Amino acid sequence: MGDIAKKAGRPINPEAGEALRSAALRLVREEGYEKVSISAIVKEAGVARQTLYNRWDTKAELVLEAVFEETARQAAPPTDDRDLPYARLLADFLQRIFAHLERDGDTMRALIAAAQQDPSFGNAFHQKFVAPREAMVTDLLRRAQAAGQLDPARDADLLSQLIHGALWYRLLNDKPVDADFACQVVAEVFRTEMSSGN
Amino acid sequence: MGDIAKKAGRPINPEAGEALRSAALRLVREEGYEKVSISAIVKEAGVARQTLYNRWDTKAELVLEAVFEETARQAAPPTDDRDLPYARLLADFLQRIFAHLERDGDTMRALIAAAQQDPSFGNAFHQKFVAPREAMVTDLLRRAQAAGQLDPARDADLLSQLIHGALWYRLLNDKPVDADFACQVVAEVFRTEMSSGN
DNA sequence: TTACATAATAGACTGCCGTCCATCTATCAA
DNA sequence: TTGATAGATGGACGGCAGTCTATTATGTAA
Known part of the structure; x- marks a missing residue:
């Protein structure tokens, strides 16, 4: 059967x-x-x-699939079951992504470029890669809001785009995308809440 | 002579x-x-x-120069000589960029992609296009800090990268980059200062 | 077995790229 | 005038992309 x-x-x-x-x-x-x-x-x-x-229709689709086999695990959604503050969970998640970029960052740059040149691949790339990661961060921020660790008035979608945007911007402009940068971003996002207990 | x-x-x-x-x-x-x-x-x-x-060495360099002739004026640095609040100046600046993207946004997407594939063009693109715009926003944010309209403890470089990153992220992911989005970004950046007089 | 359907293969084909070359043309210096 | 320098031109070239075709291989269904 x-x-x-x-x-x-x-x-x-x-x-x-x-x-x-x-x-x-x-x-x-x-x-x-x-x-x-x-x-x-x-x-x-x-x-x-x-x-x-x-x-496959293009080199980009083949390479995306090939890279995906190895990296799907590394981009697992941030776990939620422990008592860590959400600022910390976000930092961990970003650092896991960045660690992956140390190996395949150049390839990801190339795939982002390919997505601009081929609308069909652009759709596939967005669906398989971009959207899930954006949703993970948005969800995490929403849970942080529900837990009282982030002002509910902030726009979680916008924040997620700012975070990913900064990541892409640095990746595409050859600037280091490292743990240090992750901490800076998280500190900015959770800025006003950092004074109260984490 | x-x-x-x-x-x-x-x-x-x-x-x-x-x-x-x-x-x-x-x-x-x-x-x-x-x-x-x-x-x-x-x-x-x-x-x-x-x-x-x-x-020119590549199609990208030719097109960048061709587009640049027409758009250099539209990306003039934000004026500073009036009494408008810096949040407003930033919004105006971003909207001017976005208006340009309505015409040549697809071309800019293509040039960003080309910059990933050709390091030599990547350097030229960064020098002629990316760095100046990033510096304009950073300077504006610094002046806002000097004028007491933005917390001096915030990292102007990081904020500028968040802003441009969000712009790139939406452009490269086929999401509308419009005046509405500009206002959202500015509101988030100047969030904590909005309550006091602008 | 036979008929059928689909995958795999080798090779041909067109179009574009980036380079190279021989030749022609326009200007300056002696 | 002559020679040197360098831009402009058309054409040739090898390499790769993506498509197509004919042929062979490997399975299912009647």
């Missing part, structure tokens, strides 16, 4: 897709997104050109 | 450069940055391919 209805025709070869994902990730990390050509990926994976295009 | 020392050799033809700038601007506005090829620009301008490469 767990079986998926089998289709007619030759079945897809999972190894080809896996070879393409891992080849893409390896090449992109070694040489940088821009320098890796589609031709190089299929050559490295040992499959035909068309086999890549059967699965 | 005002003459620039004349060099040997055939002088540069200013008309060729002007034809390339205006052809590039017209094509990019009509068809969108991505769809305009270098070949199409030189064809439209009626010059040889190499003539373009004699002046």
Whole structure:
């Protein structure tokens, strides 16, 4: 019953897709997104050109999927079950994102750029990557408001956009995106509440 | 004496450069940055391919210069000589930028993307476009602090990055960047000072 | 078995990019 | 006038993208 209805025709070869994902990730990390050509990926994976295009429309979609396999866990939503103040939870969450950027920041820059040039990929990128992270921060801020740690009059959506915006702005302008910056942002967001008990 | 020392050799033809700038601007506005090829620009301008490469290294540099001619005035630093509150000056400045984005926002998105893919253009873009605007906002915030309209303990650099980051974030994610948003951002930045007289 | 459907492959094809080259043209200096 | 310098031009070139086609491989259903 767990079986998926089998289709007619030759079945897809999972190894080809896996070879393409891992080849893409390896090449992109070694040489940088821009320098890796589609031709190089299929050559490295040992499959035909068309086999890549059967699965993905663009290099960006392939690389997004390849990076996502490794990083989905690292962007897990901030846990809520302990008694830590929300300012601290936000700082931890941002630092986890930033740690990931140390490895794949250049690739993420390239994917953000690709999202501007290809509306179709832009939609996929926003849906799979941008929106979930924005929602995580918005939710966290709302819970902070419910817990009395953030003024309920503040606009959580706007704050989330300011936070992510600052992150993107620094990433796209080659400025360090590190734990220190995370603390600065959190301090600014929770500024007026910092005096009272955390 | 005002003459620039004349060099040997055939002088540069200013008309060729002007034809390339205006052809590039017209094509990019009509068809969108991505769809305009270098070949199409030189064809439209009626010059040889190499003539373009004699002046610019990439399409991005040409388009940046072409757009800049028209928009430099619109991004003039916020005036300071009147008695308006700084919150109002910041809102006016942001709205002027946003008005420009209504016309060339798609092109700016494309240039931001190009800056990620080409480090050399990234430097030029940052120097000619990003840094000046960031400095304008930072200066304005510092003057607001000096005038007692913004808490001097706040980090003006960080605030400027939050503001521009939010702008970029919305631009790059296809969300409206309008006067309404400008007011929201300003209200958040000047939040704690709004109760006192503006 | 046979018919059918779909994946995988190799290769051809067009279009654009960025570079290179030979040639022509415009200006200055001697 | 002559030679040197440098911009402008058209054309050629190799590399990659994305599409297409013919062929082969691998499965299901009758």
